[in-house]
Amino acid sequence: MSSLNASLSTALSGLLVEQGALQVTTNNVANVNTPGYSREVPVLVSSDPVVVSPLTFGTGVTLQDVQSITDPILSSQIQQQTQAQGQYSALASALQQTQVNFTTSSNDIGTEISNFFDSINQLSTDPSDLSLRQGVLTAADNLATSFNTAANNLTQQQSSLDLSAVQTVGQINQLTQQIAGLNAQVSNLQNVGENAGTFVDQRTEAINQLSALVDVSVIPTGNTLTLTTANGAPLVTGQESFQLTTQTNSAGLHDIYSQGNDITSEITSGQLGGTLQARDQEIPSIKSQLDTLAAGLANAVNTVQAGGYDLNGDAGTNLFNPPPASGVGAAASLSVAITDPSLIAASSDGTVGSNGNAQAMYALSSQPLINSQSPSNYYSGIVFNVGNDAANASAEESASSLVVQQLNDQLSSVSGVSLDEEAANMVQYQDAYQASAQVITTINDMMYTVINMDTLTV
Amino acid sequence: MEANFEAAVVFPFHSVEALKDGGEPMPTCLALFGQLEASLHGSRKALLARNLAGIEQRTQEQRALAGKIEAVLRKGIVSSAGGLQEELRQSGKRVLAAGRLQAALLARARLKLRVLANMLAGPSVNYEPISERDGAMAPLRVFKVVSKL
Numbered sequence: 001m002s003s004l005n006a007s008l009s010t011a012l013s014g015l016l017v018e019q020g021a022l023q024v025t026t027n028n029v030a031n032v033n034t035p036g037y038s039r040e041v042p043v044l045v046s047s048d049p050v051v052v053s054p055l056t057f058g059t060g061v062t063l064q065d066v067q068s069i070t071d072p073i074l075s076s077q078i079q080q081q082t083q084a085q086g087q088y089s090a091l092a093s094a095l096q097q098t099q100v101n102f103t104t105s106s107n108d109i110g111t112e113i114s115n116f117f118d119s120i121n122q123l124s125t126d127p128s129d130l131s132l133r134q135g136v137l138t139a140a141d142n143l144a145t146s147f148n149t150a151a152n153n154l155t156q157q158q159s160s161l162d163l164s165a166v167q168t169v170g171q172i173n174q175l176t177q178q179i180a181g182l183n184a185q186v187s188n189l190q191n192v193g194e195n196a197g198t199f200v201d202q203r204t205e206a207i208n209q210l211s212a213l214v215d216v217s218v219i220p221t222g223n224t225l226t227l228t229t230a231n232g233a234p235l236v237t238g239q240e241s242f243q244l245t246t247q248t249n250s251a252g253l254h255d256i257y258s259q260g261n262d263i264t265s266e267i268t269s270g271q272l273g274g275t276l277q278a279r280d281q282e283i284p285s286i287k288s289q290l291d292t293l294a295a296g297l298a299n300a301v302n303t304v305q306a307g308g309y310d311l312n313g314d315a316g317t318n319l320f321n322p323p324p325a326s327g328v329g330a331a332a333s334l335s336v337a338i339t340d341p342s343l344i345a346a347s348s349d350g351t352v353g354s355n356g357n358a359q360a361m362y363a364l365s366s367q368p369l370i371n372s373q374s375p376s377n378y379y380s381g382i383v384f385n386v387g388n389d390a391a392n393a394s395a396e397e398s399a400s401s402l403v404v405q406q407l408n409d410q411l412s413s414v415s416g417v418s419l420d421e422e423a424a425n426m427v428q429y430q431d432a433y434q435a436s437a438q439v440i441t442t443i444n445d446m447m448y449t450v451i452n453m454d455t456l457t458v
Numbered sequence: 459m460e461a462n463f464e465a466a467v468v469f470p471f472h473s474v475e476a477l478k479d480g481g482e483p484m485p486t487c488l489a490l491f492g493q494l495e496a497s498l499h500g501s502r503k504a505l506l507a508r509n510l511a512g513i514e515q516r517t518q519e520q521r522a523l524a525g526k527i528e529a530v531l532r533k534g535i536v537s538s539a540g541g542l543q544e545e546l547r548q549s550g551k552r553v554l555a556a557g558r559l560q561a562a563l564l565a566r567a568r569l570k571l572r573v574l575a576n577m578l579a580g581p582s583v584n585y586e587p588i589s590e591r592d593g594a595m596a597p598l599r600v601f602k603v604v605s606k607l
Binding site (some may be wrong): 081391392394395396398399400402403406 | 558563
């Protein structure tokens with residue numbers, strides 16, 4: 001038969017466990033607004049019974065564990081979409097800055113192309129007029145300047161993006177170090193059977209932050225996590241973090257290295273992926289198209305110049321300094337070769353009044369000079385592509401943001417703290433605590449009765 | 459909140475139904491663009507809420523509106539009032555932005571469906587890369603998968 005002391009011990013276990021459960025509820029309520037916090041629930045199990053033959057008596061209750069309620073699949077989806085959001089956010093931001101170079105203004109490339117051909121058209125009305133000739137030189141100079149400005153702005157933007165990439169690498173290294181530290185804390189606690197929920201939440205939050213910066217694959221390894229980039233470059237293994245490094249390449253931009261391997265082209269997602277995409281693909285592509293346009297236009301004008309005669313009756317010389325044969329850097333280096341307006345070869349036969357060559361030069365404005373398109377149409381194509389890419393990146397960013405929001409809502413319905421539920425739990429634990437206390441009072445009374453039995457009898 | 463937003467994007471002072479064949483093409487077009495934009499926002503909400511019936515309904519709506527817009531454009535829009543023209547341009551830009559966003563969301567939903575389809579297919583089916591499965595999913599099966607979401 002069970003003793004009063006055993007009953008007292010059983011009631012005491014109830015008191016302690018309800019107190020512990022109340023502590024879990026208190027912690028949940030305190031963290032109701034903590035980002036990334038997963039609600040915790042106490043896991044209660046009945047203590048091992050004792051057998052006093054022929055009967056078996058329970059010995060109370062034990063708080064076996066405090067479990068965090070999470071959904072790993074939802075967490076993984078959030079990380080994936082956060083990567084996409086980071087990528088498109090960086091890309092959209094970069095392309096919106098690029099777009100500024102192509103906004104219609106009084107001195108954008110498109111306007112200057114029109115102004116240049118208009119000035120030639122005017123010259124053809126009176127080829128001997130020096131002021132009209134000067135007008136052509138001024139328009140040519142403005143055109144060259146607009147190309148130079150746009151190309152230089154793009155180069156500057158590339159440098160800014162390069163700096164941003166280096167800073168992002170620094171942030172990634174800080175986070176991977178933090179995650180490795182959290183891996184150690186989680187592992188240490190779980191190895192001794194303790195609840196590591198708080199550290200797991202902190203680690204999940206840090207991984208989400210890391211996902212916004214770079215593409216991350218999360219691989220559970222025992223009590224810890226292994227993190228790699230999507231292409232397998234290690235970031236964190238257990239309690240060890242692997243730093244990414246940067247190294248300047250021949251173009252003066254920084255490449256990203258992991259364990260001595262260049263992984264720049266393998267980073268495709270997260271803020272770093274978006275920044276690298278803008279730096280290494282989008283902007284170089286636009287610069288290349290500008291170079292094609294500048295080189296095509298300059299070469300075509302120079303060819304027509306060479307076929308005509310200037311005001312002195314001499315064969316025409318280059319109006320623009322010849323662009324590099326490869327075309328690379330043509331937009332940045334485009335410049336006018338002559339300063340004397342009489343050297344413009346407007347005449348087709350060497351006579352002063354001839355405007356045949358000026359008309360031929362004007363005709364270039366509608367000829368398919370560059371990739372079977374007129375200069376203005378080719379430029380319009382560049383503007384359209386930049387705008388289209390920026391709008392697409394912006395739409396992708398918004399879509400990722402909406403999906404992340406949707407997934408977060410789903411996750412918070414699983415892991416979030418419900419104050420109503422916690423209030424109900426609190427009442428439940430309080431009642432149980434009071435009941436256990438009442439049992440102890442009753443046992444105390446019984447003890448008193450037993451101790452004073454002899455006195456009472458007398 | 460949503461009702462207010464939809465009311466704001468629908469062209470406020472022209473009703474398409476009120477405009478008969480003899481109506482001004484530009485205001486008609488503007489009104490249709492407003493309705494199309496509102497419909498695209500509705501589609502977005504339906505897609506995020508996994509409301510298949512809503513997606514279907516809005517898609518039908520958009521198809522009908524696209525037909526009406528095409529008919530109006532076929533008649534030709536006379537460029538008249540500058541303000542109205544600018545309003546039409548802005549409305550067109552908003553429709554385009556809403557369309558791009560919807561396309562991006564659909565691409566994400568499609569990817570999720572492919573993952574679910576792979577999961578539902580079970581281990582007996584050979585795994586194929588996602589790109590290979592493009593268009594390989596039967597419509598009925600897609601419907602079944604969507605209804606499970």
